Amino acid sequence: MPLPPPPQPPQQIMRLGPRPLPLHLGTALMTWASSENAWQLWKRDSPISNPDSAVPELLAPVVAEANALEATGGAGRFEASLRREIARRMDRLADGVLAYRQHPVHRTLEEPPTVWRDGNTRLLDFGATHRLARKKGARAVLVVPSLINRWEVLDLTAEKSLLRAMAAQGLRPYLVDWGSPNEQERHFDLTAYVSRLDRALAFVAKRAHRRAAVMGYCMGGTLTVALAALRPRRVAGLALLAAPWDFHADTTGHGFLLSAGPLLADLADRAGELPVDILQTLFWSLDPWLAVKKFGRFLGLDQGSDQAREFVLLEDWLNEGPPLAGPVARECLVGWYGNNVTAANQWVVAGRSIVPRKIKTPALVMIPSGDRIVPPRSAAALVDARRGLRNVTRLDLPLGHIGMVVSSRARRLAWEPLIEWLKAR
Missing domain, CATH: 3.40.50.1820 (Alpha/Beta hydrolase fold, catalytic domain)
Incomplete structure (x- = not known):
């Protein structure tokens, strides 16, 4: 008599958060990449620099130091460092998201009757x-x-x-x-x-x-x-x-919601519902950089700690709404x-x-x-x-x-x- 097949481990549902993920990744990438584009406008001897393009007062010391670094350390030195930093930040964000998605903790509390x-x-x-x-x-x-x-x-x-x-x-x-x-x-x-x-x-x-x-x-x-x-x-x-x-x-932070409200209501009329990813986009509009900040912090936690466990459970709650x-x-x-x-x-x-x-x-x-x-x-x-x-x-x-x-x-x-x-x- 053949032996029964071994029991299969329960399959965990793949996490989809932070939702909508393309929006979070795109926000970070476009913002960080824009700093490289700005450098092309402000560095000395750039073919696309504009002498009439004034450097913002807050950034003037940084741009001056970067140009000095280029002059003494060789052309392209600052630009290479900038690209490395953009890549490091994107890697850290991606690693934080993956650490959350692959975390073994799931909510296991028994529901009441x-x-x-x-x-x-x-x-x-x-x-x-x-x-x-x-x-x-x-x-x-x-x-x-x-x-x-x-x-x-x-x-x-x-x-x-x-x-x-x-x-x-x-x-x-x-x-x-x-x-x-x-x-x-x-x-x-x-x-x-x-x-x-x-x-x-x-x-x-x-x-x-x-x-x-x-x-x-x-x-x-x-x-x-x-x-x-x-x-x-x-x-x-x-x-x-x-x-x-x-x-x-x-209405601080609610500008996107107020302006997009009628359009989103029309979308809900046609679709019969307002999808979860649209709802999460409204929360994103309150603080577009929240995901970048919190997943960077999460990556730095002891992944077996109560703090990491609670972070994962809260993220699951945020991303699994109806x-x-x-x-x-x-x-x-x-x-x-x-x-x-x-x-x-x-x-x-x-x-x-x-x-x-x-x-x-x-x-x-x-x-x-x-x-x-x-x-x-x-x-x-x-x-x-x-x-x-x-x-x-x-x-x-x-x-x-x-x-x-x-x-x-x-x-x-x-x-x-x-x-x-x-x-x-």
Whole structure:
């Protein structure tokens, strides 16, 4: 009898990040290569130099030193050194990307049980395995992440999991996993998603035999403001983590998004969705050099360290987000970012204008001061004395948008006050 074939090792899915990779590599190459082109304009005796082309004041000492080096060390010496440096930097970027793509670490945390489904959306019960969270009277919390990035950043590792920390402290968090839009959901607008949240909230309240609190992170926070406006009696408390509201309060770094928004909305209309690589291009526009800097730092880490492990898991989260349904993309790009309908009290969900000032539900607004994705002034509109939420507590954090949930200081500065506030409801 022939022996059975040996078991095959599980195949790891090839990483595609950082996405879109051609854009990151092209940004670096074109910028570094432009320095060689500039040198041809400014070096002495260059056939294409222009005497009328003034050297920028900041670069004048460098150009003078380079010309002196050429004069004393031989023609082409500086140019050769410049080419070597460009090649070194490109090699370092490529090596950093390859080190990430080939890293053996993958997220292995066991998921909690799924207790509810609607289309491709499901609820994960993070309190199911925690004794304190299962106690009678434990406060249920509906946790709503963004539609753009998946939920795993709230449960990155066993040590850095806001959701598991909430359960360990006696809360019962139910996490919304939006999934990826199926054929029907590709036609969803924001009203459809808020309606789905309404059904999820009703399920959680029925299961807990009492009203639930609601916590929203990033775009999920904006959606939960609408939920609280539509269902004020169902929400025991509203916690908002870096939730954008006034999209014109600070447009620093958002120029590309504002100018390209209508074109991208037309693309989403035709395609039925806004693809992941387009969404990542919008994040690239906030800091085109971020990938170059962070993958260079990653290459210098001990690849077996916790720091390297967390970098890989965060990059996987950033690069594996779902596409955005076409109508949602149009509402966000044109309605939110273009026309600022939220801050103008003109955002209509389920036929009603969403006006924060009319919401009486107790609210906590957490604003990370180092946030580049949601400018602090955008989130702070929800605590404005004239137009913000009525019964609100503001908490400013010396953290970033992602750092408020996964950094080394997140537990002390963000998790603990958030948990205490939710328990007090």
